Structure formats: structure tokens, C-alpha cells
Amino acid sequence: MAELIDLSKVPVPDIIQPLSFEQRFVALKQLLIDIDPIYEAVVALESDPVTKLLQVFAYREMHLVAQINDATRGNILASSTGNNLIALGSRYDLAPLVIQAGNPTAVPPIPEILEDEQSFKRRVQMAFDGLNTAGSIDGYIFFALGADGRVADAKAVSPEPCEMVVTILSIEGNGTVNNELLIKVRNVFGMSADGLSQSNTPSKVRPQGDRVTIQGASIVNYNVQAVLQLLPGPDAQVVLAAANQALALYQKEQRRLGADITRSGIFKALHQSGVNNVNLISPSADITVLDHQAAYCTSVNISIGGIGE
Incomplete structure (x- = not known):
């Protein structure tokens, strides 16, 4: 299985600019002096209205740079969060999995619970593995992770040619996988509820020649x-x-x-x-x-x- 890039170690892009009011204020003063040297004595006075205007401009420029920095971070997987991350995932036809459906009319209201952002980022990183039609190990892991929001982790091994064993871990309790979750993952791979045969609905992700076993973690x-x-x-x-x-x-x-x-x-x-x-x-x-x-x-x-x- 190919190792995914550790997103926490991705360096900050050079396009992210430092936020320094003093540097921008000094640069604006120098720009004004370069345009007309007569202002050198004016901007030397902190109380002069021209100096105050330059301070306002420097603050405004710093604010705009901060917005650009935030927009840049929002378009980078390593630093993206919230709706920005969801928008990034949509480029690969992925959305956060629903762990608990919300019901605002219930008493008390039931909040919607989505998979955590780290899990979603992992699936986004593996999106291209889902395009592999040859039944790669990473492909099996990708589809197992995307089967249900309660799947915390998945691993796949091939003990024999055309045989795949996929192990899944649950986010619930101590990680033991209940039968409902096993059935749901088996269904993704076109298998019967007991996992002993193919289901009546052909799988869109499992190569037809593969015999797959889905099991819960020990x-x-x-x-x-x-x-x-x-x-x-x-x-x-x-x-x-x-x-x-x-x-x-x-x-x-x-x-x-x-x-x-x-x-x-x-x-x-x-x-x-x-x-x-x-x-x-x-x-x-x-x-x-x-x-x-x-x-x-x-x-x-x-x-x-x-x-x-």
C-alpha cells in the first residue's frame, strides 16, 4: 500500500505572506517620499494627517493580505477546514459521510454528525485510488472507508491470487464492528449480507474475478x-x-x-x-x-x- 503524504508536514506555501503592519507602513512612507521628496518631513510626524492616512492604508493592506492568505489556505488540503474542505472534496465527487442524520424537529433536536475532517482528508487523498479498476489494495481501502461514516480504518490483503480480505475498524466503542456495519460494507462490494456469496446487485467497485471477505477487526x-x-x-x-x-x-x-x-x-x-x-x-x-x-x-x-x- 502506498504511503499517503503526512499533511501535517506539508510546508506553508511561499504565497502565504507574513502580516507585518510596520513593514507595510514603512514601505508606504518610502513610496510617498519616492513620488515626492517634500513629504519626507511630513511623514516624520506621527500626528500629521498624511501619516495617519498611511497608517490606515497599511492596516487595510494587511487586512487584504490576511484575506488572501485565508483564501489560499482554504484551497490547500493540508490547511483547509469547514465548508472550504467540503468544496475541495467535491472536486473529486466526495462529501463528508453522515454518521448521524440530523432532525431539527425532534424533541430535543438531533444534531447532524459528520465524519471528522482528518478522516475526510484521508479519503480525498485516496480519491484517485477509487479510479483504479484492477482491484488494487488501495482501491479496496478507499471504498471500504467510504462505505459508511462509522468506518474508522480499513486494511486489505491478498493471501491468494483473486482473494481479498478487507478488515474494518469501527469508530464506536472499542472499535468492534457490529453486524449492521459489516452488511453495509459488504453491500458496497456486491456481497450478500452473510458475506458468503455475491449479492443480486453487481458491484461497481469489485473486479468480478475477486473473492472478497469483509471482516471486523480483532x-x-x-x-x-x-x-x-x-x-x-x-x-x-x-x-x-x-x-x-x-x-x-x-x-x-x-x-x-x-x-x-x-x-x-x-x-x-x-x-x-x-x-x-x-x-x-x-x-x-x-x-x-x-x-x-x-x-x-x-x-x-x-x-x-x-x-x-
Whole structure:
């Protein structure tokens, strides 16, 4: 499977201009002096109306540049958000998947819930894989991800020629896929509800010669228990909150198929500013997660174990 570009590492385009009022104000003053040197003494006075006008022009120019910067970011996948991102996706005939349909007339009103932006960006990046009619691994992953907004991740392998095994992970609960979601994904690939045969409706995305198995991920449970030794000075609760927040982010990043849970990754998350040492009790070893598996943290217990030197 081809690796997707990490959008968080895409550099800021050169077209994005820095917002500096002072630079623009100085440039406008110099432009006026170049046009007529008589204004050099005038713009030297901060209270002169001409100087005030140049300040207004500089602020206005900075505001326009900010608008141009925002418009540019809105047209770049790495930085696009909201409706701008939806418009970008429409170029590839993609729209955010609906996880929960909204009903404003219900009591209380039911809000619409769409797939998160990172998941949508991933599908936009893979849009061209959907054009592959030869049954590539990336193509299978693309269509599995697009089958339903509850599909958090998907992987595909071909153990034998013309055989494909697609594993999916759910965003709900610990990631276990319920039967309803399995049926929905199987339907996309033109398979019966039980997955044992082809459905009566031919698939538009699965090559006719492929035999496909759709399965839910096997969940590998683990827990985190650690004792933090702090440096003198920092507030213990502030440090503890930062460590828990960083650990939650690490767990979120690793909640995907085939993502190992490593002690070094947990150490890195817990060793925040103000931490002198980390005694990681659990897990006692790295947790290897296979491609058909996903790790799920069942509990977290981080405590403070005193002050070090």
C-alpha cells in the first residue's frame, strides 16, 4: 500500500505572506517620499494627517493580505477546514459521510454528525485510488472507508491470487464492528449480507474475478498504569493534566489497524515538562498489533509518586 503524504508536514506555501503592519507602513512612507521628496518631513510626524492616512492604508493592506492568505489556505488540503474542505472534496465527487442524520424537529433536536475532517482528508487523498479498476489494495481501502461514516480504518490483503480480505475498524466503542456495519460494507462490494456469496446487485467497485471477505477487526485490550516523579516547582496537577492529555493524543493516533502500542511512545507522552522520571508499570512490554487487529485502552491510571532532584 502506498504511503499517503503526512499533511501535517506539508510546508506553508511561499504565497502565504507574513502580516507585518510596520513593514507595510514603512514601505508606504518610502513610496510617498519616492513620488515626492517634500513629504519626507511630513511623514516624520506621527500626528500629521498624511501619516495617519498611511497608517490606515497599511492596516487595510494587511487586512487584504490576511484575506488572501485565508483564501489560499482554504484551497490547500493540508490547511483547509469547514465548508472550504467540503468544496475541495467535491472536486473529486466526495462529501463528508453522515454518521448521524440530523432532525431539527425532534424533541430535543438531533444534531447532524459528520465524519471528522482528518478522516475526510484521508479519503480525498485516496480519491484517485477509487479510479483504479484492477482491484488494487488501495482501491479496496478507499471504498471500504467510504462505505459508511462509522468506518474508522480499513486494511486489505491478498493471501491468494483473486482473494481479498478487507478488515474494518469501527469508530464506536472499542472499535468492534457490529453486524449492521459489516452488511453495509459488504453491500458496497456486491456481497450478500452473510458475506458468503455475491449479492443480486453487481458491484461497481469489485473486479468480478475477486473473492472478497469483509471482516471486523480483532481488538487488543491494554491498560496504562504509571507513576510520575516530578521536578521541584511545577504544580503537580498541571503536570498530571498535561501528561494525561498527551497520552490521550497518543492513544488516539494509535487507534488504527496494525498500530503497535510501544513503551517508548507512552514514555514520550508522559514525560512532559516538569516530569523527572516515569515508572511505567503497564504495559510491561511493547504490544504488537497485526494488520487485522487494533489496540484499545481500557483504563488509565497515572499518579504522582513524589518529587525528585
